[in-house]
Amino acid sequence: MSHSPIQPTILSRPVYGELEPRSGSQHLFVADAEGGEAILDMARAAPEGFFDKAHIIFIPKETGQSLVARLESLKPAQLHIAPSYSAVVPRLHRVLSSAHMGLQLYLSGTEGLMGQAMLEATNQGIPHTAIQTEHRGSLCRRVQCVHCKGITEDVTMDPFQCSHCGLHLFVRDHYSRRMAAFQGVCVDAENPGDIPEPVERFP
């Protein structure tokens, strides 16, 4: 049973599963916030010695220190606590670029985190269908403004104001893996100034 309320809508909208231990030569985890709990839950089903070959990259966000000690107790070969996804990118790039056949990749947490890490992995030749994902925590979305092309992170309201060009955008379910983002489209194009009251659709 998934812990996520995300349901399939249109066919470009990603859906997520539940992490499960697979056999592999190396296990790479990338998680943010409550995504750390998905790793802990999966660990219960993991065979002895599983984490000897594991590298966990964790971005606590608002979970602060609450999950860090429990992740340490899994005794992964490497545990890297990072302040943000963008701070993680060089490390992730380095690890993926030297990865061998048999690497298992596990992503958990917000859609923005999973989408971006997946993009990094697919750019390094890992097919997206071979990557495990589990959504946990906030429903916030990473949204690309179709007009100025700027991406706004952690969008919770719909409509919202583009953090780059300032247009008021409604958030579609149409999703691009290549952008790791949903599409935002001007909400008042046909009636300038007629902007609906924002609703917290992605708490």
Place this chain on the structure above:
Amino acid sequence: MTIVFKEESFRDDFTYSNSDWAIQRFPFPFDKDSYMYSVNMERHVPVQAGSVFEAAFDVDEHYVSEMRDRALVLAEDPLRCQSLPHMTLAGWDVLELIMTSKAADYPEHFELHRDGDTWRWINRPLGIDQSFTFLDETTLPYGPLEYITRQAQGDFAVLDQRDDNLWMDAGMVTTQADWSLDFDIGMNFFEWHAPVPKAHEMGIFQRALQYLLNIRQGEPARRLNWTMTVNPLLDTSPENYHKWGVMRGELTPENIGQKLHLRVELQTFYRLPRSNGLLFPIRCYLISLQDLVTVPKWGRRLHRVIRDLPEELATYKGFIDNRPLILEYLSKYDDGAPTSPGIFPD
């Protein structure tokens, strides 16, 4: 036949218009008095001399002005033409297909001379005389796909075929009905069609994909699609929706005949020989309502189609708010008389 190319604009003062010749050959998309999605594919073979179905890539009086409009769009937004790295060979396939077809169909306007890999391309309407080496990108001013589609009307999606699916991995898209190549590039057939209502549940895309996966070299297919556009605006892109969306509110009973256009896409599908990709040209034709109703059969039929169209489709096609105004205008041209089968004028 020598075509006289018009000087006209698709923006600002919108001087675009159709001659009587262009009206008579307009690809009216309804073969009966109602419309619902269907796979509606047929072989792309010439029918009816002078029609838009005669040449592989139809060239008409709007050619030179459309190519100028494309150049303006690209100058503003180079992301309208993109090609993922593995699609270069397919780009050469496209260049070859368009050059050989245009030279064969319109010898008075286009010439292609080939000596091994040394090619010379002459495009008289655009004043181009280019010698280059086939498959050598350094000998052209743009990549092969961009080079040739700056000289061909309509949008071009280039699809890679793998895993029993089609992937939108390259394209030139400046005359689109509100979809973004930049956002959709890299998506598979179901993903890029995801926002279309109803058709998924009806199995349309599953059947269409099966058909397209089996298209063979030398056996292209075609279908028509349609929507409505206020003003003869080719670039109804999502990128610029915040600029053109407001035009939808500008219709009045007085100006609707001149301002509202039926927008028809002639979609064709070609298997590409080297890459095994599929070329998906989407050629846009625009006709004002006032020109359309000069063909009585079309005036009658369009009234009935728009009147009976399910609300969901009218919303998706973007004219739900304007439907009462459109019906008020078109009803004057529908006397209730029966219409003949097929799309051509009586």
